[in-house]
Each structure stands twice: as structure tokens, then as C-alpha cells.
Amino acid sequence: GYITALRRNIAIARKTGFPYYVYPIYPMNVIWQLTSGIWLPIIQCLPKSWWEGRIIPMLRDWSYTTNQAFFDWAGSETVLVVGPDDIVCHTQSADVISQVTTRREAFPKDIARYSLISMFGQNVVTTEGPIWRMHRKVTASSFNEKNAAHTYLEAIDQTRGMLSHWFGGEKRDNDSSETILTLEHDTMRWALNIIGYIGFGLRLIWPGQKLPDDPILAKYGQLEPAPGYTMSLASSLAGVMDHIVAILLIPAPVMKYLPFQFAKHGYTSRENWQKYMRDFLNDKIGEVRRGERERVGMDIMGGLVRSAYGEKPTTTVKLTDDEIISNAFIMILAGHETTANVMHFTLIQLATNPAAQRRLQQDVDALLGDTDPSTWEYESHVNALLASHVGAAVNETMRTMPPVTTIPKIVSASADQTITTNGVTHLMPSGLTINIVPASVHRNPRWWPTRPSEITGKPTDLEDWVPERWYRETNRDAATSTANADLDDGDDYGGFKGSDVSASLFRPVRGSFIPFSDGPRSCLGRRIAVVELVAALPVIFQRYSIELAVDEWATDDEVDRMGAEERRRLYAKAQKSARDTLSAAASIVTLKLRGQRVPVRLVKRGKERFVADPEL
Numbered sequence: 337g338y339i340t341a342l343r344r345n346i347a348i349a350r351k352t353g354f355p356y357y358v359y360p361i362y363p364m365n366v367i368w369q370l371t372s373g374i375w376l377p378i379i380q381c382l383p384k385s386w387w388e389g390r391i392i393p394m395l396r397d398w399s400y401t402t403n404q405a406f407f408d409w410a411g412s413e414t415v416l417v418v419g420p421d422d423i424v425c426h427t428q429s430a431d432v433i434s435q436v437t438t439r440r441e442a443f444p445k446d447i448a449r450y451s452l453i454s455m456f457g458q459n460v461v462t463t464e465g466p467i468w469r470m471h472r473k474v475t476a477s478s479f480n481e482k483n484a485a486h487t488y489l490e491a492i493d494q495t496r497g498m499l500s501h502w503f504g505g506e507k508r509d510n511d512s513s514e515t516i517l518t519l520e521h522d523t524m525r526w527a528l529n530i531i532g533y534i535g536f537g538l539r540l541i542w543p544g545q546k547l548p549d550d551p552i553l554a555k556y557g558q559l560e561p562a563p564g565y566t567m568s569l570a571s572s573l574a575g576v577m578d579h580i581v582a583i584l585l586i587p588a589p590v591m592k593y594l595p596f597q598f599a600k601h602g603y604t605s606r607e608n609w610q611k612y613m614r615d616f617l618n619d620k621i622g623e624v625r626r627g628e629r630e631r632v633g634m635d636i637m638g639g640l641v642r643s644a645y646g647e648k649p650t651t652t653v654k655l656t657d658d659e660i661i662s663n664a665f666i667m668i669l670a671g672h673e674t675t676a677n678v679m680h681f682t683l684i685q686l687a688t689n690p691a692a693q694r695r696l697q698q699d700v701d702a703l704l705g706d707t708d709p710s711t712w713e714y715e716s717h718v719n720a721l722l723a724s725h726v727g728a729a730v731n732e733t734m735r736t737m738p739p740v741t742t743i744p745k746i747v748s749a750s751a752d753q754t755i756t757t758n759g760v761t762h763l764m765p766s767g768l769t770i771n772i773v774p775a776s777v778h779r780n781p782r783w784w785p786t787r788p789s790e791i792t793g794k795p796t797d798l799e800d801w802v803p804e805r806w807y808r809e810t811n812r813d814a815a816t817s818t819a820n821a822d823l824d825d826g827d828d829y830g831g832f833k834g835s836d837v838s839a840s841l842f843r844p845v846r847g848s849f850i851p852f853s854d855g856p857r858s859c860l861g862r863r864i865a866v867v868e869l870v871a872a873l874p875v876i877f878q879r880y881s882i883e884l885a886v887d888e889w890a891t892d893d894e895v896d897r898m899g900a901e902e903r904r905r906l907y908a909k910a911q912k913s914a915r916d917t918l919s920a921a922a923s924i925v926t927l928k929l930r931g932q933r934v935p936v937r938l939v940k941r942g943k944e945r946f947v948a949d950p951e952l
């Protein structure tokens with residue numbers, strides 16, 4: 337069996353004409369994943385030439401942590417990894433990616449690999465074919481410019497909530513916040529509060545804020561468990577996300593009685609979350625039956641419920657209650673984890689790169705001056721912000737740290753397909769998995785203008801976070817790539833139609849910048865996400881700067897006594913530590929620091945201890 341399976345997979349790989357490497361066990365195999373800690377050190381005792389390069393796909397999160405190494409070693413932008421139990425074609429070629437993402441029927445999503453996020457039922461992310469079109473139809477209509485404008489205002493409000501949380505409410509007059517150890521958590525709450533309100537009409541609050549008067553809204557928004565619950569809605573969702581793998585793998589009745597803290601917490605979180613969602617569904621069904629009008633904002637749950645329970649259902653096949661809840665879950669999940677990641681990492685990168693932070697502040701000052709954020713308007717500001725250093729910083733975070741690190745597709749079950757790259761046509765056998773690797777193509781020097789790194793001295797700066805890159809010339813060689821051809825099928829899949837990147841910034845070749853994927857299955861929320869981010873950053877940087885905290889190396893008094901040179905040396909330690917922490921990020925559903933953190937402080941502009949120094 338083993339040999340036959342391996343032979344069959346090798347034969348499939350050979351047909352493609354791309355280089356392929358054979359492994360005794362497929363790297364994603366559960367047995368390997370669980371025991372790799374034992375084998376890797378043994379393998380590494382063997383002569384380096386035997387394993388170097390080849391071992392990369394066997395490492396966790398290799399696509400993020402090893403940059404170009406695997407593709408460089410294999411000498412190809414598209415490489416197959418073959419085991420007896422699986423075979424995957426990994427690609428960081430913009431040519432291949434643009435063809436795969438735009439030809440939806442030839443290369444559907446590999447939905448078998450989405451079990452983690454279909455645990456509550458089928459939804460718009462995890463389905464394919466006509467069922468997906470139904471889910472997409474029901475969910476896409478609220479992703480319009482009117483709601484993007486609502487999002488802009490809500491993001492401004494929530495960012496103010498986050499700032500006053502950091503400054504401890506009335507202590508607001510301090511020049512500096514305390515050291516913030518909870519940046520990941522806080523940016524997560526920030527993004528959850530935005531999608532909660534804009535997507536679902538739920539007013540979630542920051543500690544110290546007032547609950548809404550409406551008792552139904554108060555139930556979902558409060559920081560304490562609502563009556564009949566043991567957790568708040570926000571903490572039950574956080575608990576589900578923290579234990580998502582265990583929840584998926586261990587049946588609920590078993591999990592309930594396992595004598596471990598994680599099992600208890602995971603089980604309780606799931607129970608609370610499902611109860612909140614069922615209650616919310618029933619509230620909405622009541623609203624729809626009473627014929628109440630749509631609420632402001634996207635009202636995603638209302639839309640889902642109306643499609644199934646309204647007088648005129650919007651689809652021929654009705655969504656089940658489980659599917660409604662699952663879509664609500666996925667919208668809340670997709671709608672906040674990813675955006676929170678980008679916010680979290682952009683703040684850390686700005687603290688780590690003071691010159692970029694100062695340039696962003698200059699742009700914010702030029703665009704918005706001293707005006708009160710409550711007067712800012714979507715229509716007048718959003719495009720200018722996207723074209724400024726604010727947009728460049730957000731793009732650069734999504735380039736270097738794409739929240740979604742792998743995008744799995746499969747060659748259609750009905751027929752073999754072909755793909756053309758570098759003038760060669762390759763056969764892609766039916767059923768073959770194609771793994772698009774955003775983190776790699778985003779750093780592929782063929783598609784991006786590069787310079788020697790000022791940080792590491794490496795020949796390219798593509799691993800570095802350099803927002804100025806977005807002002808560079810488009811790479812001539814890349815501009816002539818076939819990836820630029822018009823590949824769209826002309827069908828309307830709803831959602832935002834424009835580009836994610838401002839026309840006045842560097843325009844990456846199609847397929848080379850894919851934080852939101854591309855084509856019909858690209859992110860429905862991409863406009864909402866960038867709008868949130870470019871609304872939030874100016875609220876912070878108009879009045880504040882962000883600095884890496886240096887408590888690990890020096891006390892505040894010691895810093896006060898330090899001269900400029902000594903402060904620079906101290907800050908360099910914090911910068912190195914921040915960069916090391918970021919480069920060790922790992923992905924479970926999305927890219928995160930997983931237990932590590934980068935402490936920072938917010939300081940009033942003019943009161944900086946470090947980042948105002950032009951030498952930094």
C-alpha cells in the first residue's frame with residue numbers, strides 16, 4: 337500500500353513538469369506534526385547537505401518563518417511536496433497565483449482543509465459551487481460603500497475607546513501610558529467591537545464605558561456574563577478561538593469531563609458562545625416576524641435571517657439555523673482576527689521603526705491637522721489616507737505579515753487543467769492541491785522592487801518592514817508579466833470592486849500581493865478591513881507616538897538620566913527583541929505571537945523618550 341501510494345503520487349507530480357521532492361511522510365500528517373520535536377534534532381545530526389532545504393516544508397509555519405529559502409533551494413517558484421499520504425503543489429509565482437485565483441471553476445477552494453472553521457456548520461468561507469454562491473449571495477449585499485462609511489466612523493470611535501482604556505480614563509492627562517502588555521488582546525477587542533457593531537448592531541464596550549440602554553443589546557455587550565450565562569459574549573468567543581483545535585478534535589461530551597483546565601475552558605466557551613448565538617438568532621427571527629425594518633449598519637444576522645425567515649426568502653434553498661449561526665461566526669471571526677493582527681503588528685512596527693512613524697505623523701498632520709476625529713469624514717479622507725504613509729504602513733504589514741498564511745485550492749475534480757508560466761504550459765492533474773503561499777510571494781524579489789537591507793545587510797530588504805517601498809517604481813520586468821492580463825470572468829460576486837492599493841502607490845503585479853486572496857473567492861471584507869485600519873491609525877498618531885517599552889533593560893529613572901547615545905543603544909536592544917519576536921510569529925487560523933508579546937507605551941507627541949530622535 338505505502339509503496340503503491342507513493343508511486344502514484346510521484347507519477348502525478350511528474351506530470352506537472354514542476355520540480356518535486358519526495359518525503360517518507362507528508363509534512364502535515366498528524367503523526368509527524370505531533371512527533372516532529374523528536375525527529376528534527378536527530379535529522380539535524382546528519383550531514384547538512386542531506387537535509388538542508390529539503391527539510392523546510394516539514395517545519396511548522398515554514399511559509400512565514402523561512403522566507404524564500406525553500407523555493408530558492410528548489411530553484412523554482414512552484415514546487416511539489418510528495419508523500420505517500422498527500423501531495424501538495426506550493427507556489428509563490430504571481431503568474432500561477434493569478435491564474436489559480438481567477439479561474440474559480442478550474443481551481444476551487446480545497447474545502448476539505450477548512451474543518452477548523454466549519455465546526456458550527458457550513459458557511460461562506462467553507463463551501464464551494466452552487467452552495468457557496470447561495471451563502472455568498474446572502475452575505476455579500478451588505479458589503480457596500482455605505483457600510484464602509486459607517487465602519488470608518490465606528491473605527492474612529494473604538495480607537496478612542498482603546499486610547500482611553502490605555503490611559504486609564506481620567507488619568508488621561510499623563511504624558512505616557514503605563515507599559516502596555518496587552519496589545520494583542522486590546523487590538524482584538526478593538527476589532528471585535530467594530531465588527532460587532534457595524535456587522536451585527538451589537539454594542540460591545542471597553543472597561544469603564546457605559547452599557548447601551550436597550551436590555552437586549554446590553555446582554556451581548558456587557559463585560560460580565562449575561563444572566564443565564566457563565567461568560568460574556570466577548571470572552572466566550574476568545575475562549576473558542578484559544579482552544580479551537582481541541583474543540584474541533586475532542587467531542588464536546590468528552591471535553592466536558594476531561595480533568596484539564598484547557599478542556600474545561602474550551603468546553604464552557606463553546607457552550608456560552610453557542611447559546612449567545614442561538615439567542616441572538618431567535619431575537620432576529622422575532623424582529624423579522626414582527627416586520628421590523630433593517631437596522632443601520634450591515635445587520636448581517638438580520639440579512640441571514642430574512643433570507644430564510646422573511647416574507648420573500650432571497651434564495652431558493654434556505655439556510656438552516658446552523659448555517660445562519662455558522663455564517664455569523666465566520667463573519668465575526670474573519671471580520672476581527674485578521675484586522676486585529678494587522679493593527680497589532682502595524683503598531684509594533686511603527687514603534688520599532690521610528691523614522692517611518694515620524695513620516696506617518698507628518699502625513700496625518702498634513703491631511704487632518706488638529707481637527708477633532710469626530711468631524712472626520714469617510715468620503716473626504718479615505719482615499720487620501722490610503723495614498724499616504726498610513727496606507728503604505730498598512731500595506732507593508734500585510735505584505736510582511738499576511739494574517740492568512742496559506743490559501744489552499746484544488747484542481748477541479750471534473751478535469752485536468754493547465755497553467756502557463758515563464759512561457760511553459762504545465763498540466764495540473766485533477767484533484768491536486770495547490771497551496772498559495774502569500775508570505776513567500778510577498779517577498780519574492782522577482783515581483784517586488786528591492787534594495788540591500790539596511791537592517792540585516794542581506795542583498796534584499798524584502799524581509800524588512802519598509803513602508804517607503806510603496807513609493808518605489810513598479811518593477812519593469814514584473815510589469816510585463818502574464819499575471820497582468822485581464823483574467824476576470826466578468827461575473828458579479830458582490831463586495832468591493834476596486835483595488836486594495838491606492839493608485840498613487842506602488843502597484844504590485846497581479847498575484848504578487850494577495851493578503852485578501854484574489855478573484856471570485858477573495859475576501860468579502862477587504863474594503864471594511866482597510867477602512868478600519870486607515871481610520872484608526874490617524875486617531876492614535878495625531879496626538880501620540882508609540883514606543884517600545886524598555887523596562888526589561890532599564891528603569892524610568894535610569895532612562896531619564898541617560899544621554900542621547902545611551903538611549904539609542906538601549907532602544908536598539910528593544911528593536912532587536914521586537915524584530916525577533918515578530919519573526920517567530922505562528923499561524924493558527926491567523927498569524928499571531930502565540931504567548932509572546934512586545935510591550936509598548938503610548939506617549940503624547942512632544943514627550944517621546946526615544947522615537948523623536950532623528951538618529952533613530
Ligand code: HEM
Pocket residue numbers: 445460461472531535667670671672674675678738739740743744850851852853856857858859860861862864865866
Ligand atoms: C486585514 C484583514 C483581512 C484579511 C487579511 C483577510 C483575508 C482573507 C483571505 C485571504 C480570504 C480568502 C480565504 C481563503 O481562500 O480561504 C478571506 C475570505 C473572506 N473574508 Fe477576509 N480578511 C480580512 C478581513 C475581513 C473582514 C473585516 C471580513 C468581514 C467583515 C472578512 C470576511 C471574509 C469572508 C466572508 C471571506 C470568504 C469569502 C468567500 O469565500 O466568498 N474578512 N479573507
